Every structure is written in C-alpha cells, then in structure tokens.
Amino acid sequence: MFDWQDLHYFSVLARTGSLSAAARELGVDHATVGRRVAALEQSLSLRLVDRLPRRSPLTAEGSALAELAEEMARLSQAINRRARGLTESATATVRISAPPAVAARLIAPHVVEFHREHPDITLALAGASHNAALDRSEADVAVRMTRPTEQDLLIRRIGALHFALYATREQAALPPETLAFIAYDSTLDHLTQQVWLRAILAGRPIIFQASDLFGQQEAARAGLGAAALPCFMGDNDPMLVKLDVQEPPPVRDIWLTAYPDVSRSPAMRTVMTFLADIIGRECPIKAP
Amino acid sequence: MFDWQDLHYFSVLARTGSLSAAARELGVDHATVGRRVAALEQSLSLRLVDRLPRRSPLTAEGSALAELAEEMARLSQAINRRARGLTESATATVRISAPPAVAARLIAPHVVEFHREHPDITLALAGASHNAALDRSEADVAVRMTRPTEQDLLIRRIGALHFALYATREQAALPPETLAFIAYDSTLDHLTQQVWLRAILAGRPIIFQASDLFGQQEAARAGLGAAALPCFMGDNDPMLVKLDVQEPPPVRDIWLTAYPDVSRSPAMRTVMTFLADIIGRECPIKAP
DNA sequence: AAACATAGGTGCATTATTGCACAGATAGAG
DNA sequence: CTCTATCTGTGCAATAATGCACCTATGTTT
Secondary structure: OOOHHHHHHHHHHHHHOOHHHHHHHHOOOHHHHHHHHHHHHHHHOOOOEOOOOOOOOEOHHHHHHHHHHHHHHHHHHHHHHHHHHHHHHHOOEEEEEEOHHHHHHHHHHHHHHHHHHOOOOEEEEEEOOOOOOHHHOOOOEEEEOOOOOOOOOEEEEEEEEEEEEEEOHHHHHOOHHHOOEEEEOHHHOOOHHHHHHHHHOOOOOEEEEEOOHHHHHHHHHOOOOEEEEEHHHHOOOOOOEEEOOOOOOOEEEEEEEEOHHHHOOHHHHHHHHHHHHHHHHHOOOOOO | OOOHHHHHHHHHHHHHOOHHHHHHHHOOOHHHHHHHHHHHHHHHOOOOEOOOOOOOOEOHHHHHHHHHHHHHHHHHHHHHHHHHHHHHHHOOEEEEEEOHHHHHHHHHHHHHHHHHHOOOOEEEEEEOOOOOOHHHOOOOEEEEOOOOOOOOOEEEEEEEEEEEEEEOHHHHHOOHHHOOEEEEOHHHOOOHHHHHHHHOOOOOOEEEEEOOHHHHHHHHHOOOOEEEEEHHHHOOOOOOEEEOOOOOOOEEEEEEEEOHHHHOOHHHHHHHHHHHHHHHHHOOOOOO
C-alpha cells in the first residue's frame, strides 16, 4: 500500500499545477513534494507526472488518479470538520466538582433551569470531599471551600458560606443547658464550622457524629439535637429553626477554579457564569 | 491538515482492534502505530483511543471517525486497483526487438492486420543488430537468430530461416564461373550464411560488401551479382530468382524470448502468438 | 497459584526524511 | 537580445521517525 501522505501531496500538486505551488500550500519544501510524488509513482508502478524544466503536468494516468485523490482530499476535509464538531460537542460536557452538600443542595436544584436555557451543554456534577485534581482532568471546574494554592489556575471568589446552629422547634424551646449536639466525627475537627461548634458546647455533649452534612441534617430533623449547618441547608428546611448563639458563626469563602485554557471555551464560560450566579445569590459575599 | 498516513494507521487499528495486530498488518512496529495514532489525536485535538494496559478500544469519537477512515481505506484500495488497471493498459504498448531484416520484411508487413484485430495494443518494433537487453527493458519481447543463453528467460523456437543464393534473371543466365558475389563485410564473417557463401565462392570474387541485408538485396536487384538472402526476402522479390547450388544452404532457428512474468500479461501473450504465427507461416520449422 | 504469552509504553541508537543551498533551464519583461 | 524571476533536480547536513530492547501489566493456561 502506498503512503497515504504521498497521495495527499500528489492531490495538491494535481490541483495547483506545480511542485512549488503545492509546496507553498503544504508548508514544505518543493523538493519534498517532488520526492513524495516520485515515491507514489514507484509504489504504484505508474508515471503520474511529466517532468519538464518548469512544469510538472499530469500524465493521462495521473489525471485519472487525481480524480480519486481529490475524493480522498474531500474525505479528509470532512474528517477535519467532523473532528471539530466532536471537539466542540466534547467540551459541551462540563464536569463540575463540588463539596457534596454544595453539589446536592446548592447546585443540583438549579440544573433544571440551566438545562432549559442551555440544552446543548451537559453538566456532570460530582460531590467530592477531596479536591478534584484539575491537572488530571478529574473535573473541568471545581467549587472549593478553601482558596486553591496552585499557581496556574484561574481562581475566583464567588460567594460566602454562612453557618448557623439549627434544631427542631421542640429542641429549640428546651432550656439551653439541656441541648445535645450533632457534629462531624473527629477526623474533621479541623473544619471551620466544627471548630466553632466545639467552642459553643459549654460542657454540653455531642451525642451523634456523622461523616457528612446530610446525616447531620437528618439527625437534627429527627429531634436528636442541634447541628451546625450551612444557611442554605438550614434556612430552606421547614422543620428546622435557627438558634441564637452568642459566638458569631463562621463564614467560609466559596471559590471557583479551572484551568485558563479550558475556561476560555464558550461552554465553560457559560457554566462558570451559572455557578457564580446561583452561589452568589444563595451565599452572597456581602451580607444582605 | 493531519498526516494522511496517520489516518491510515488509525483505520487499521480501528479495524483490527489492537496496536499489535495493526502493526503486524502494516508491517511496522507496534510503537510506531501507537505514535502515529497519538499524532493524529494531537492534530485533530481529539481522543480517539482509550489506552488500557492490554487493549486500545476506540472512544465514541474514535468510532465516529473510524467510519470516515474506513471510507478513505476503501478509496485507497480503489486507487490501487485503478493504478494496476492503468499499468496493464500501459503494457498494451509492447516493444519488439528483432534483427533488422526480420523486423522490416517479416514482421512489419503484418502489423496492419495485427492492429486491425487488436486496436488496443500498440506495437513498437525495433530492428536491432545487437541483442536487446530484456533485463534492462530495452524491449518486452525479442526475436533472435541465436538461442538465448540467459537462465530466467522464457525461450521458444518459432521458426526456421532458410537461406539461398539470389540474383537477377540476367545474372542467373550467365555461365556460373563468371558470377560475382555480394556479401557482408568481414566483421560478420562468423554468420552462418556468410560462412556458407564463402564456401561456395570457388575462386569467384566478392565485389561488393554491405553491412546489412537491405543493401545486399538492392545490389543484387541492380544486377551486381549474387547474394545469400533469407528466403522470405528472395522469394518475395519478383526481380530476383533463386540459383541452384550444390552445397546445401544453411538454416537458422528463429527464437522468441521474453521474461516470464511480463509474458503472462494478456497483451504480451497476444503479441507473442502473433509473432509465432507469422514467422511460423513464412519460415516453418518443418520444410513444406 | 504460578508460569507463560501477549499487549502497550518508553528510552535510545539507527535509519529515513526533510530543508537548505546551489545549479541548470525556461518563460516573461524590458 | 539580455536580464530577471521562478521552477525543478540534487547533494549534504540537520532533523524526525522508526525499530529495537526492555519494562510493566494483564489474560490465559497449566
């Protein structure tokens, strides 16, 4: 089988009429075009080109083959177009990584309206406790509760997450000194809201430990005790009320991060705008 | 534009399912196939293949492009077939080499009827004193008066060339001891018919030496003397008559020779049959 | 469970291809 | 007719591609 690239060079020679013109279009030396076409002739055992001092007209055989070569050229252009279409539709699947609660309660509820406005963009939302590695393409864009430290990332502050203490009405009506508490397990003692909760215990017990906010919320709804929840969870739960606490509750910045070259694509811009909007509305940076 | 040969390698990978299988079919190293497909992916900005430890399945995008690549492959096979067809019609010009007299007087007069029967085959007839080098493609087929010695040639005896002494009627009517003779020059003393002629001189002179049979025939027609000519020349010349000679005239075999692979082509078979027929009719192996 | 065969990735030496510079030829302009 | 610009072919140095050997991983066979 002949080298398909030799045929490519021949097809351009056939269309342009000279080695030099073909070379200019292909971005190679005229000698290379000459050698490639000669290699094709040898491979096919056929004279495709009459070699004159200043011209290289096609032979009759060359003209016959040029038609098929032209068809190959059209196919290769179709492949390029198809590839571009696939590339564009490939970036129209945007993968988001966010802390589980943020993913499930802050972002997921708004995906319906996003999809209605942008049916051509598919969102893939992953609730992840760990920071997704953008450098390994684990996600295209990430929502983080701590400011990313990587140098080459695009980083934008999009919101402020307020926490508060929540319990059922019955639990809230009890004498404060009889309250019991719901918290994370001790592996997460470093979290800002966990530090705050331990600070307000005042000798009162943590009677339930859960590994995520969902479990804490469910236990609080069941009347087990009081839990430190993000306001977007507590405020939107009709069974829970906010408890007053002397110590001011913590606030954590919400960050959006992605690689700059990826974030330039239209689909990515659209998704990043969407995330900034809903998080900005639910967790505004400036207190209302 | 991507390298078309990269696409070729990808099309074989797509069809065979593995780098190793593609490499075997293409006759290259599996590493080369891997690199070529990677180059294609880079050029198209697309992931075509999932790289697993023992497999390289196509991605969805890869499958989509594989269809177009397969179409390119079919076209390239059509190009090969078309090229072979053109090559075969190119060999429909058959080049014949024969001794000059055989070419001009034995073969050339019959080319008209050959062409009428085979308008698609072009004959190129060369009268050559030296043996055309078939190994250097100086001719496709040769008529020889000596048996070729090359090992790998196809060799066939197609006729017997009879010689005789010819002169005009006036010369033939003279007393035999007064005859003068026409011969080749001394560089051709080794020829069978020249040896025979010198043997029948009986002291009579060679008064004219020519380098070819045409010159000898023209001198004989002019009444200069007697010449040893092939019968197909002498018998077909109304101005010449055959002279009786006691010593039996020589006979030389006529050989047809060509390379076997070339002689298998239909055009070559047709031409070789034509040569064997006309030479067999004019110079039969068995005396009539 | 162990051994064997095969697949894919990678570094490096070898081989092939390419670009560059130059020469010869030709067509067009002055 | 002469000069200029451009085209094509070729030798050689530089660059790129390939094959080879080796390593790791996996599936199959014993």
